[in-house]
Every structure is written in C-alpha cells, then in structure tokens.
Amino acid sequence: MRTRRRSKAARAWAFLATTAVIFAIAATAAVLWRAHTPPVFRDPEWLGRQQPVFYRGEQWDLPARGQGPALLLPLEELQRRLAPDIRYEAQDGTIVLTTAGKVVRMRTDRLTATVNERPFELRVAPIAVEGNIYIPAAPVAELYRLRIVESSDTGAVVLFRQGDVLQWGRVGGDDPVPGATRLLRWGPDAKQPAVQAVAEGEEVLLWGERAGWYRVQLQNGKTGYMRKSDVVLLRAETVDVAPEDPPYLPWRPVGGRVVMVWEHVTNRNPDPRSIGDMPALNVVSPTWFHLADGDGTFISRADPAYVDWAHSRGLQVWALASNSFDPDLTAAALATYDKRMRIIRQLLAFAQMYRLQGINLDFENVYLKDGPLFTQFVREFVPLAHEQGLTVSVDVTVKGGSETWSQFYDRPALARAADYLVVMAYDEHWASSPTAGSVSSLGWTEQKAIRQLLEEDRIPRSKLVLGIPFYTRIWEERLSADGKTELKSRAVGMQTVRDLIREKNLTPVFRQDAGQNYVEYREADTTYKIWIEDETSLRARLELVKKYDLAGIAAWRRGFETADVWPMIRDVLEKKP
Numbered sequence: 001m002r003t004r005r006r007s008k009a010a011r012a013w014a015f016l017a018t019t020a021v022i023f024a025i026a027a028t029a030a031v032l033w034r035a036h037t038p039p040v041f042r043d044p045e046w047l048g049r050q051q052p053v054f055y056r057g058e059q060w061d062l063p064a065r066g067q068g069p070a071l072l073l074p075l076e077e078l079q080r081r082l083a084p085d086i087r088y089e090a091q092d093g094t095i096v097l098t099t100a101g102k103v104v105r106m107r108t109d110r111l112t113a114t115v116n117e118r119p120f121e122l123r124v125a126p127i128a129v130e131g132n133i134y135i136p137a138a139p140v141a142e143l144y145r146l147r148i149v150e151s152s153d154t155g156a157v158v159l160f161r162q163g164d165v166l167q168w169g170r171v172g173g174d175d176p177v178p179g180a181t182r183l184l185r186w187g188p189d190a191k192q193p194a195v196q197a198v199a200e201g202e203e204v205l206l207w208g209e210r211a212g213w214y215r216v217q218l219q220n221g222k223t224g225y226m227r228k229s230d231v232v233l234l235r236a237e238t239v240d241v242a243p244e245d246p247p248y249l250p251w252r253p254v255g256g257r258v259v260m261v262w263e264h265v266t267n268r269n270p271d272p273r274s275i276g277d278m279p280a281l282n283v284v285s286p287t288w289f290h291l292a293d294g295d296g297t298f299i300s301r302a303d304p305a306y307v308d309w310a311h312s313r314g315l316q317v318w319a320l321a322s323n324s325f326d327p328d329l330t331a332a333a334l335a336t337y338d339k340r341m342r343i344i345r346q347l348l349a350f351a352q353m354y355r356l357q358g359i360n361l362d363f364e365n366v367y368l369k370d371g372p373l374f375t376q377f378v379r380e381f382v383p384l385a386h387e388q389g390l391t392v393s394v395d396v397t398v399k400g401g402s403e404t405w406s407q408f409y410d411r412p413a414l415a416r417a418a419d420y421l422v423v424m425a426y427d428e429h430w431a432s433s434p435t436a437g438s439v440s441s442l443g444w445t446e447q448k449a450i451r452q453l454l455e456e457d458r459i460p461r462s463k464l465v466l467g468i469p470f471y472t473r474i475w476e477e478r479l480s481a482d483g484k485t486e487l488k489s490r491a492v493g494m495q496t497v498r499d500l501i502r503e504k505n506l507t508p509v510f511r512q513d514a515g516q517n518y519v520e521y522r523e524a525d526t527t528y529k530i531w532i533e534d535e536t537s538l539r540a541r542l543e544l545v546k547k548y549d550l551a552g553i554a555a556w557r558r559g560f561e562t563a564d565v566w567p568m569i570r571d572v573l574e575k576k577p
Contacts, residue, residue, distance in 0.1 A: 039183055042193040044222060047154060055081055055159045057207035057217045064157045065134050067150060070124040071157070072134035082161065083144055085413070087337075087376055088133060094337045095126055095135055098379040099143050100417075101245055101386065105337060106135060113139070116384055117341070145241045149219075156221025164239040167207075169214065169231040172200025182230040184222065188213035195224040203234065248386045250419035251316065251357065253282050257545065257573055258420065258465055258552025260285055260360075262320065264559070265301050272309030276563055280570030284310050285360045285554070289321040289350060294332025296342040302354045311355070318358030318393060321347055325365040327404060334373035337380075344381050351390055358391035360422070364405070371408030378417045393420035393465065393554075397427075398448040399456070415459045422554045425449035425541075426469040431489055436475035438531035440468070442515025442540050450548050465552050468541050470560035472497060475529040493560035497532055508532055515540050535568055542572040 046052045050063040053073065060081065062074035075095065079086050087096040093108035106113040108126045113119070126135045141148050145162035160166070171182050181197035188210045198204070198218065204226075205217040213225040252258070260283035263270065269286070288302045302319065310317045323330040333339055347359055361381075363374050382392050394414050397406045415421045425445045429437035438444070449466060453459045473489040474497075480486050501508065501519060508517035516537035520529045545553055553569075555561065 039194045039197075042186065042195070044195065046156075051150075051155045051157055052221060053077065053157045053159065054217065054221055054223070055161075056164070057205065057215060057223055059223070062132060064137070065127075065129070066124060067155075069138065071137040071148070071150065072124060072127065073137045073140060073157075075126075075133040075135050078135070078140065082146075082159075083140075085376075085379060089336060091336065092338075093126070093128070095133070096337055096376070096380065097139070097143050098376075098383065098417075101248065101383050102143060103380050103383050104139055104143060106139075108133065116387060141241075145244075147239060147241050151220040153220040154222065158217075158219075158221055160239045160241075162239055162241045162244075166205055166237045166239065168234040168237060169204050169206045169216070170234050171198045171202045171204060171226070171231055173230075173232045176200030182226060184216060184218065184224040184226055186224055188215075188225045192225070195222050198226070204231065206231070206233075248419075250391045252551075256282070257550070258283060258554070259569060259573070260318065260422075260465070260552065260554040261470075262287060262360075262554065262557045263306075264557045265303075269301065269303035269306050270559075272306055275309070275558075278558075278566045280566055280573060281315060283316045283318055283358070283554075284558075285318045285320050287320040287322065287362075289319060289347065291322065291324045291326065291329050291333055291343075294329050296333040296339040296346075298343060298346045298350075300350055302350060304354060307354050307356070316357040316391070317354075318360045318391060319350070319354070319356050320360045320362050323363040323366065327365050327367045327370070330363065330366050330374075331370045334370060334377050340373075340377045340380055343377070344384055347381070348384060348388055348390075351385075351388060356390065358393065358419075359385060360393045360395065361418075362395040364395075364397075366404060366408045368403035368408045371410060374408065375410045375413045375417070378414055382417050382419075391420070392418045393422050394418045395422045395424055395467070397424055399452050400448065411453060411457045411459060415457070415463050419463065420465050420551055421453075421459055421463050422465040422467050423449045423453060424467040424556070426467060426471075426556065429473065431473070431491070433489070434487070436473075436477060436487060436489070436529050438514045438516065439472055439533065440537075440541075441513070441531070442537070442544075443513070445541060446544055450544060450550070454548065461549050462551055464548075464550050465554050466541065466545055466550055467554045467556065468538065469533055470494060470555050470557060470565075472530060472533040474500075476526050477529065478526045494533055494562045494565070497530055497534075498562065500530075510536070535565065538565055539568065539572055542569060545573070 053060040053064050060077040062077050065072040075088060085098060095106045097104040102115055104113060104115050106126050108128050111122050111125045113122050122136050123138060124136050126133060137148055140146065147160040149158045172180060177200050180200045182200060184195045184198050185192040186195055206214050207217060208215040212228055214228055214231050216226045217223045259280050261281060263284055263286040265287050286306060289298050289300055292299045307317055333343065351359060361378065366374055378394060385392050396409045396411055400406055426440040428440050428444045453464060454461065471491045471493055473491055475489045478486050504521055506519045506521055508519045511518040514531055517532040517534060
C-alpha cells in the first residue's frame with residue numbers, strides 16, 4: 001500500500017513539473033514572439049490628404065490650406081480656440097482683427113486690406129470654401145504673436161503662442177542608441193497600434209501623462225503616447241515670438257486720481273465765466289456728441305469757448321459721445337464695419353477740431369443681441385483714438401437689472417480695450433422705482449459697483465472709476481382713494497435739499513443702513529422722503545475709492561453740487577492713509 005501511494009505522488013509531481021515547464025516555455029515563446037514580431041502600424045487619418053492644424057497637441061476640426069506665404073487658417077477654429085474677438089461679417093465678407101494697437105480689416109477674395117485705416121497688400125486673399133472662411137496666416141501670426149511650424153514631412157501645421165510653456169523630452173533617455181527606436185502608440189497601452197517608430201535621441205513635445213505614459217507630439221505633428229520609461233525630460237521653453245509693442249500709456253494725473261465731472265449740455269453750452277473754482281477737478285466731460293441716425297451720423301454741440309476755458313484751468317476735456325439711448329438706432333449704426341468706422345472717423349475729427357484730450361463713450365439702453373457689437377466698436381475705436389493721443393473711457397452700469405440696462409455690457413472685454421471703465425454707481429432707486437430709497441446707498445455702492453466688478457469681472461483697479469451722484473431724489477408718497485400708495489419723485493441738487501431743510505426747519509438723521517443722512521416730513525396727505533447727498537455721503541464714497549485704490553471718480557453732474565464739496569474732495573483724495 002505504501003509503495004502504491006508513493007507511486008501516485010510521484011506521478012502527480014511529475015505532472016505538475018511537466019505542466020510548469022510547458023507554461024514556462026509558452027510564456028518565453030510569447031515574449032520572444034512579441035519581441036520579434038513587427039508591431040502593427042496605423043497612420044493618422046489625415047496623413048497624405050490634408051494639412052491638419054495642431055495647437056497644444058490638439059488637432060483642430062478643420063485643416064489649413066495652402067503653404068508658406070500662402071498659408072490660410074480656418075477662421076472658425078481661430079475664433080473658437082485662439083482669438084474669439086475676430087469678427088466676421090457675412091454680408092460683405094469683412095474680417096476684423098483687433099489688438100490693443102491695431103485694427104485690421106480684410107475681405108474675402110480681396111488682396112487689399114487695411115491696418116488702422118491704411119491700406120496694405122496681402123500675399124494671399126481670404127477665401128470661402130464649402131461655407132468655411134480661411135484667412136491669411138501671416139497677419140494672424142503677427143497680430144496674435146503666433147509661431148507657425150509647417151512640417152515638410154507630413155504637411156501638418158503646428159501653432160505656438162507667445163507665452164506658451166513647452167515641455168520637451170528626449171526619446172531613449174540620456175544615452176540614446178544610434179539606430180534604435182521607441183514606439184509612439186495611438187493610446188496609453190502596449191496593445192494599441194503604433195503611429196510611428198521614433199528614433200532614440202529625437203526631441204518631442206510632452207502634453208501630459210496618463211497611467212505611466214506621456215502624451216507626445218512629434219515635430220512632424222503626429223501625436224500619440226509613449227511609455228514614460230522611453231522618454232527623459234529635457235527643458236521647459238517659454239515661447240517668445242517677438243517683443244511686444246510698448247503699451248499705450250493713458251493720461252493719469254501726476255501723483256493723483258482722475259476727478260471728472262460731466263457737464264450736461266442740452267440746447268446750449270454754459271457760459272464758462274459763470275463757473276466757479278473747482279479744486280481737485282482735472283477732467284470735464286461735456287455731453288456734446290450724439291447719435292442721430294442708423295447710418296452712424298453724429299451731431300455735435302461742441303463749443304470752442306468751453307474748451308478754451310477748460311484748458312485755461314488746466315483741465316482735460318473728455319467729450320461724451322452717446323448713442324442717444326436709442327436701441328434701434330444703435331443696432332443699425334453698429335451693424336457693419338463701415339458704419340462703425342464712419343462713427344469713429346467723426347469722433348476723431350471732432351476731437352482734432354476741438355482740441356480734445358479724450359472721449360467718454362456713454363452707450364445705454366442697448367439690445368442684448370447688440371452688446372457684442374458695442375464691444376467690437378470699442379475695440380475698433382480705441383487703437384485709432386490712441387494714435388491721436390486720446391484717452392478713452394467707457395461708462396457702464398452696475399451688474400444686474402434688465403438686458404437693455406445692464407446685461408448687454410461685456411465689462412471685462414470693455415475694460416481690456418478701454419483706458420478707463422466708469423461705473424455709474426447711482427440710480428439704485430430710479431425715477432419710476434416702485435419703492436422710495438437712496439439714489440446710491442453706501443453698501444450698495446461698495447458691493448455692486450466696486451466689489452463685484454473687481455472680484456467677479458476682474459476689472460483692474462487702475463482702470464475703474466467710480467461714478468458718484470451730486471443729486472438726490474425727493475420722494476412723494478400719498479394714499480390714493482382706493483388705498484394704494486402713489487409714489488413719484490424728482491431729481492434735485494444738493495443746494496435744493498439744503499434750502500428745503502432750512503425752510504422746513506428739518507433735522508436730518510443718519511441712516512446706518514444707507515450710510516447717509518435722511519429727512520422725512522409730511523404735508524397734508526403727502527409724505528416726503530429724502531436720502532441726502534451731502535458732504536457725509538460724498539466723503540464716504542471717496543473713502544471707498546481710497547480703500548480699494550480705484551483710478552478716481554466721475555460725478556454726475558456739475559451744477560448739482562454745492563461749492564464746498566470741491567475743497568473736501570481735494571483734501572480727502574490727497575490725504576495719505
């Protein structure tokens with residue numbers, strides 16, 4: 001019995017040993033087969049058929065056309081990936097490219113373009129192919145500071161942008177073997193087909209990593225994955241295409257802040273001889289230029305005598321140009337490049353004729369759909385205004401409210417284009433407001449007019465000018481016969497309120513919730529309420545300007561203030577913390 005059990009055990013061990021040997025031989029054979037079997041290669045679908053465009057290792061949906069000086073890039077892809085502010089107007093084939101200092105206009109199938117309204121010749125014209133627009137790569141590269149590399153091997157077009165950081169690697173490690181290669185695969189898996197065998201020692205771009213593999217781009221444009229063990233990290237390169245043009249430096253008061261006041265001009269200009277001294281003031285903005293029709297015609301109420309007076313006081317004149325608060329005229333006048341440029345030429349001619357130092361753009365009551373057109377107009381206006389030495393400021397409301405009042409403004413884009421963004425921090429409660437209240441309570445001003453623009457829209461402090469009211473509203477509340485409260489108001493200046501308080505023998509009380517003084521009185525069946533704009537409220541606003549280090553203030557409007565506010569403005573703004 002013992003002999004039989006030993007015999008069975010021996011046979012079992014022999015079987016296991018034989019099986020192990022077979023598995024070992026099979027595994028070795030598999031390894032040898034993998035090592036010596038040629039990998040499966042699969043070319044990119046675009047190879048030999050089109051010129052793919054790559055940016056940051058990603059292939060664009062549309063290819064390029066042409067090559068060398070005649071290279072054309074797909075407009076739709078440029079707008080989506082690199083330059084969303086390029087504008088295309090299908091009605092006449094206009095393409096507009098804008099930077100801080102240049103406005104370039106091209107048209108499909110035309111070799112003549114313009115830069116800041118001066119003609120120049122293109123090497124190749126923009127074209128339309130199967131509904132897609134293609135534009136010359138050369139001016140795009142210059143304006144948007146691109147480096148363009150075309151592969152003579154594959155036809156791929158690889159784009160790099162100024163400031164991009166490129167991580168380079170070397171295939172095969174620090175000691176590449178001549179003639180040896182490593183595989184670039186379609187995916188991060190050794191079972192994936194190979195894109196190309198890459199020679200050891202070749203430098204490649206690394207665009208990320210995944211599960212032990214680098215995402216790699218070859219210099220011929222092909223992309224794929226390589227094992228991290230097959231690539232050694234080299235240098236990180238910051239793309240430097242060309243030196244930037246010196247930025248335009250807008251006017252700033254030496255050692256101080258912008259202190260602007262609007263001069264409200266209706267039928268005729270004020271007699272400058274009647275205007276008293278205004279210490280601290282350095283900019284006046286008379287409301288002179290207004291949109292008259294849908295073709296972009298502007299009417300002027302400018303007065304050379306007023307300019308002479310302002311200059312004699314050492315004041316800058318930034319004339320206001322408005323859209324007349326007419327949404328339909330605005331939609332028509334901004335609809336095309338030619339109309340927008342007509343407006344721009346008029347404003348520049350006015351500025352030269354009347355010796356202005358700036359233009360204050362006040363476009364209000366605009367349809368939401370036309371907001372991008374207003375932004376485009378500002379982008380096109382500013383470079384040409386800067387050539388003339390003008391400072392450009394743009395008025396905006398606080399955030400929130402209706403589409404035509406507030407939502408059409410692209411505040412970040414406007415701030416990037418203009419020299420100053422003036423936030424009109426008033427009309428918290430407006431003329432037909434359903435409830436009585438402050439024109440501009442302090443908390444509302446700080447949160448809505450300052451913090452939201454600084455924190456949410458990232459408006460630079462150096463560009464943000466706080467609009468402040470020199471006016472308030474007298475609210476009248478009465479009960480109607482049906483028991484409902486009837487409410488109406490009228491805007492008045494500081495002196496009117498001061499006289500009323502004295503006449504009625506009223507005693508203002510400070511409202512902590514509004515940050516300003518308040519009076520209320522009753523006559524017959526009517527209750528009168530006034531949130532007062534005076535030295536108390538104005539001083540608090542000036543302290544906000546200092547607290548957030550804003551560019552300055554702009555007051556609506558001259559004539560509503562009392563004379564004593566000007567020395568106070570000077571003293572508060574000049575006082576160091």
